[in-house]
Amino acid sequence: MRTSLLQGGRALLVVVFAFPIVFMLISSFKPDAQIFADLSSLRAVLPVGELSLDNYRGVFERVPAGRFLVNSVLISVVTVALGILINSMAAFALSRMRWAGRRAVLAAIIATLIVPFETFALPLVWWVNKLPWLELHGFQLQLTEGWLDTYHVQVLPFLANAFSIYLFYQYFTSIPVELDEAARMDGAGWFAIYRRVVMPLSGPAIATVAILTFLPAWNSYLWPLMVVQSEDLRPVMVGIQYFFQLNVSWGQIMAYASMITVPVLVLFVAFQRAFIGSIAAAGVKG
Amino acid sequence: MYATATSQLVVRRVRARTARSRETLIGVAMASPAVVLLLVFFLVPVLLAFGLAFTNARLISPRPARFVGVDNFVTLFGDSLFWASLRNTAYFAVVVVPVQAGLALILALLVNAKVRGTNFFRTVYFAPVVTSMVVISLLWRFIYQPDGLLNHLLSAVSFGHWQGTDWLNNPDTAMPAIMVMSIWQAVGFHMIVWLAGLQTIPRDLYEAAALDGASGWKTFANITWPGLRATRTFILITITIAALSLFTQISVMTQGGPLDRTTTVVFMAVRTGYEQQSTGYAAAVSLVFFVLVLTVSGVQRFLTRDKD
Numbered sequence: 360m361r362t363s364l365l366q367g368g369r370a371l372l373v374v375v376f377a378f379p380i381v382f383m384l385i386s387s388f389k390p391d392a393q394i395f396a397d398l399s400s401l402r403a404v405l406p407v408g409e410l411s412l413d414n415y416r417g418v419f420e421r422v423p424a425g426r427f428l429v430n431s432v433l434i435s436v437v438t439v440a441l442g443i444l445i446n447s448m449a450a451f452a453l454s455r456m457r458w459a460g461r462r463a464v465l466a467a468i469i470a471t472l473i474v475p476f477e478t479f480a481l482p483l484v485w486w487v488n489k490l491p492w493l494e495l496h497g498f499q500l501q502l503t504e505g506w507l508d509t510y511h512v513q514v515l516p517f518l519a520n521a522f523s524i525y526l527f528y529q530y531f532t533s534i535p536v537e538l539d540e541a542a543r544m545d546g547a548g549w550f551a552i553y554r555r556v557v558m559p560l561s562g563p564a565i566a567t568v569a570i571l572t573f574l575p576a577w578n579s580y581l582w583p584l585m586v587v588q589s590e591d592l593r594p595v596m597v598g599i600q601y602f603f604q605l606n607v608s609w610g611q612i613m614a615y616a617s618m619i620t621v622p623v624l625v626l627f628v629a630f631q632r633a634f635i636g637s638i639a640a641a642g643v644k645g
Numbered sequence: 646m647y648a649t650a651t652s653q654l655v656v657r658r659v660r661a662r663t664a665r666s667r668e669t670l671i672g673v674a675m676a677s678p679a680v681v682l683l684l685v686f687f688l689v690p691v692l693l694a695f696g697l698a699f700t701n702a703r704l705i706s707p708r709p710a711r712f713v714g715v716d717n718f719v720t721l722f723g724d725s726l727f728w729a730s731l732r733n734t735a736y737f738a739v740v741v742v743p744v745q746a747g748l749a750l751i752l753a754l755l756v757n758a759k760v761r762g763t764n765f766f767r768t769v770y771f772a773p774v775v776t777s778m779v780v781i782s783l784l785w786r787f788i789y790q791p792d793g794l795l796n797h798l799l800s801a802v803s804f805g806h807w808q809g810t811d812w813l814n815n816p817d818t819a820m821p822a823i824m825v826m827s828i829w830q831a832v833g834f835h836m837i838v839w840l841a842g843l844q845t846i847p848r849d850l851y852e853a854a855a856l857d858g859a860s861g862w863k864t865f866a867n868i869t870w871p872g873l874r875a876t877r878t879f880i881l882i883t884i885t886i887a888a889l890s891l892f893t894q895i896s897v898m899t900q901g902g903p904l905d906r907t908t909t910v911v912f913m914a915v916r917t918g919y920e921q922q923s924t925g926y927a928a929a930v931s932l933v934f935f936v937l938v939l940t941v942s943g944v945q946r947f948l949t950r951d952k953d
Contacts, residue, residue: 369755369762373769376829380772382794383784398797449679457665458672464680471687473942477890477911478935481918481927482693483686485704519682549671578777580893585919596779600897603783612787616780627775631768634775638834639841 378404383620387414387613394609414614421607423590424615427598431619434513434594435576442518442572443565449519450527451553455539465528471521477581484585487512512586513594517576523568526640530564531557567637570630577623595619694935697928704922717929727930729905730913731937737824737909738888738941745828746880749835756836757843767840771833778830782897785826789813789898813899816906823894823907831887835880842876843869878949882942889938910934 381404386394388410397403418424452458453465487506494501506512534557542552558565580596587593593601599615627634698717702710721727756767773781788794789812796809812822846869854864892911895901901908901916908916911934918927 365755365758369766372752372755373766376769376773376833379781379784379788379829380776383780395792398792398794399801403794445678445682448675452672452675456668456672456675458669461672461676464676468679468683471683473939474687474691474935475886475890475938477892477914478931478938479687479690479694481914481924481931482697483690484919485697485702485924486690486693488704515682516686519679519686521683521687524679549668549675553675574775578779580777580779580896581915584896585915596777599783600779603897609787612783616783620776620780623775623777624772627772628768631764635767635771635837638774638837 380620380624383613384617386610387617388412389414389610391608391610394613414608414610415618417608417611418602418615418618421605421611422598422602424598424602424618426591427593427595428619430510430592431577431594431596434510434579435573438514438517438576439569439572441514442520442523443568445518446520446523446568447527447558447561447565448553450524450531451557453524454528454531455536455552455557456549468521468524472525480581480585483516487516487586507586508588508592510592513579513583513592516582517572520572523572526568526571527561527564530561534560563633563636566630566633567640570634570637574623694928694931697925698932700925702925702928704918704924706922710925713925717926720926721929721933726905726908726913727910727933730908730910733820733905733907734889734891734909734911734937736820737827737891738885740821740824741828741888742881742884744824745832745884746835748828749832749880750839752832752836753839753843757840767837770836773830774833776830778893779897781826781830782894785822786813786898789822814903816903819899819903819907823891823898827888827891827894831884835884838880838883839873839876842873846872874949878946881945881949885941885945886938889934889941910937 385404385406388406389397390409390411390413393408394403397405397408402408449468453461453468484507489504490506492503492506492509492511494503538556538560539552542556547555578596579594580600583594583597584600587597596619599612599619602615603612697710699712699714700710701713701716752770756763756770786793791809791811795812796807799807800809810818812818850868850872851864854868859867890911891909892915895907895909895912896915899907901912910930914927914930914934917923917930
């Protein structure tokens with residue numbers, strides 16, 4: 360009796376949580392008139408009626424959605440890859456090497472965790488608008504001012520991440536120091552120990568940091584909304600909001616929404632253990 | 646002989662010293678990319694928030710920013726939109742924090758019970774967390790619109806008695822509608838955190854309780870709840886900070902309306918700083934937001950501290 364009640368409750372909750380997402384996916388294949396006609400019955404979440412890829416075709420005809428996707432993939436991949444490198448190197452230096460001031464640096468990095476991005480996002484916009492950049496024109500380097508409307512303004516501010524450093528630091532302290540000493544006996548330098556001893560043993564930490572960096576990069580909205588104007592550099596989330604404001608059909612909105620959500624859902628299902636583990640790690644250690 | 650021993654000692658000492666200074670050099674070199682980036686993209690803008698709040702800086706302006714004292718704060722505290730933002734933000738946080746934390750705990754207990762399919766349920770409850778808030782806000786705009794899903798559903802279960810409402814354009818329902826959606830999106834995240842906390846409680850405590858014939862409720866009150874102390878503090882503070890930072894949902898769903906009933910502190914900061922380009926004024930709003938976050942999380946930390 361208790362078990363069946365439990366199962367019943369859990370099944371009901373599955374409907375609550377899955378329904379909107381399933382509805383989005385199914386509706387992306389239906390013409391607008393049918394989406395609304397199906398609303399009052401279970402047909403809303405069933406792949407029935409006139410199904411086609413018309414909505415998807417419509418999205419690409421109206422906006423450069425392909426370009427938005429390429430931009431977001433590029434920005435997320437670079438942020439994740441460079442983020443792993445920079446933050447793990449810092450954590451290595453902080454956890455396994457002895458140098459004056461490392462404790463103070465670690466404490467300062469951890470202290471930054473309590474400040475949400477929203478508190479300094481606006482001064483940051485003003486600040487990046489003043490920063491210089493070197494640009495290559497033909498064969499000539501040119502100094503430009505202001506980072507607004509570029510790729511690098513969407514990547515550089517998010518590379519160094521205090522939480523990633525902290526996660527790597529925690530993980531590195533669990534790897535025995537004897538391994539470093541043995542490698543040093545064999546004449547390995549510090550960087551070689553980092554690259555050949557510590558990093559190969561840190562798969563779970565790398566996966567956690569990769570996931571916790573990828574999600575906000577792919578989903579980022581507030582920042583690109585403020586710093587990117589041109590269509591060529593626009594990432595997917597700002598792209599869909601812009602697309603929505605063009606007052607197109609709901610079917611097309613669902614198609615665009617599905618396009619930028621399904622890849623993440625597929626990744627999530629494939630790497631479920633790592634995803635959930637990374638959140639749990641954030642909770643237990645944070 | 647004595648001389649050679651001394652020189653050997655000196656050589657060893659010098660070697661050790663060069664190894665030590667090499668270690669310092671390499672350590673600093675390896676930490677510096679992250680440290681420099683944090684200085685440029687964290688420390689400088691945080692300091693700028695303090696500095697700019699006392700100037701009339703504009704995002705794009707040919708004239709340099711001028712010091713204006715506390716003018717921005719005087720304007721801010723006399724601005725009814727600011728008080729509305731503060732009220733709406735507080736309303737959102739006061740409802741969302743306990744409800745979301747509580748529901749997440751119930752979900753965690755449901756998922757933690759040993760029945761088949763735990764993995765499947767966990768996956769489904771978690772799916773909205775990995776979905777972007779922008780996508781979810783657009784999806785729920787459809788659910789909430791006058792001829793949308795929710796009105797159809799309510800009309801069906803009330804046998805046609807429900808007349809329907811425009812959820813996001815009705816001043817009384819707009820914020821609650823956003824609350825429900827926000828909880829639905831994020832509750833899976835905190836369920837996982839609760840679950841991780843539940844798994845740190847030693848199993849033999851439960852076995853001992855079962856031997857003593859403790860009821861389900863007693864077991865929860867005496868073992869589970871005290872065992873979740875650290876998790877509780879973490880959940881309370883993360884949900885609170887997220888709730889106080891409410892922005893995306895507002896930007897996609899209501900733009901602060903109707904009648905400023907959904908405008909929030911962060912939404913106001915973005916509006917003034919970005920759309921109206923008044924960086925100085927926006928910095929003042931950001932600073933107030935910063936103080937708000939620090940105060941609330943400080944009070945929470947104090948209230949949930951170890952009392953032994």
